[in-house]
Amino acid sequence: DAGVIQSPRHEVTEMGQEVTLRCKPISGHDYLFWYRQTMMRGLELLIYFNNNVPIDDSGMPEDRFSAKMPNASFSTLKIQPSEPRDSAVYFCASSLGTGNAFFGQGTRLTVV
Amino acid sequence: GENVEQHPSTLSVQEGDSAVIKCTYSDSASNYFPWYKQELGKGPQLIIDIRSNVGEKKDQRIAVTLNKTAKHFSLHITETQPEDSAVYFCAGGEGNKLVFGAGTILRVKS
Numbered sequence: 001d002a003g004v005i006q007s008p009r010h011e012v013t014e015m016g017q018e019v020t021l022r023c024k025p026i027s028g029h030d031y032l033f034w035y036r037q038t039m040m041r042g043l044e045l046l047i048y049f050n051n052n053v054p055i056d057d058s059g060m061p062e063d064r065f066s067a068k069m070p071n072a073s074f075s076t077l078k079i080q081p082s083e084p085r086d087s088a089v090y091f092c093a094s095s096l097g098t099g100n101a102f103f104g105q106g107t108r109l110t111v112v
Numbered sequence: 113g114e115n116v117e118q119h120p121s122t123l124s125v126q127e128g129d130s131a132v133i134k135c136t137y138s139d140s141a142s143n144y145f146p147w148y149k150q151e152l153g154k155g156p157q158l159i160i161d162i163r164s165n166v167g168e169k170k171d172q173r174i175a176v177t178l179n180k181t182a183k184h185f186s187l188h189i190t191e192t193q194p195e196d197s198a199v200y201f202c203a204g205g206e207g208n209k210l211v212f213g214a215g216t217i218l219r220v221k222s
Contacts, residue, residue, distance in 0.1 A: 004155075033208070042201075043212040045211075091155050102158070103157065105153075
């Protein structure tokens with residue numbers, strides 16, 4: 001398996017634009033997580049899904065953020081409108097049950 | 113909610129020496145404590161984990177200890193090598209909802 005695949009690897013966008021980050025989890029994994037990493041706040045869990053259903057979105061910073069998982073092999077994290085303070089590395093991770101979470105390479109988002 | 117604190121923030125050791133990173137947590141309901149290693153430009157990678165029914169776990173040069181009463185757990189790396197240089201994160205939580213520590217930058221000097 002190729003692991004968790006995220007795209008794009010890097011994204012630079014202007015303030016106010018919509019940004020969509022994509023994730024393909026490891027085949028067979030039933031949990032999918034979205035994390036954000038910044039120097040100031042470290043690694044934060046934004047939202048996680050179980051069998052494509054959002055279980056806990058308490059980490060989503062505000063209504064500008066939304067996440068979907070239309071099927072077992074694809075998830076998106078959308079920011080609309082984007083702001084400079086959204087600049088961070090966004091990680092997607094997947095796991096089988098409550099086992100090891102495997103992280104993707106991350107998407108480095110810069111909002112100017 | 114859970115709060116995880118990690119110390120030290122940076123750690124420099126000589127190749128061959130041991131390295132110890134310590135974490136404390138606040139929520140007594142937490143039952144899963146993984147450790148991740150993150151190299152530059154990559155995502156965190158699980159290196160070892162421990163569950164609350166176990167006090168110690170070892171995997172080659174890496175060991176983790178857990179003290180549920182005191183709510184702290186530690187990562188021990190023996191015989192450190194230059195390739196151990198990375199950022200290490202502890203995490204704690206119940207089930208899949210993990211809270212991460214702030215990270216420790218480990219430098220192994222050869």
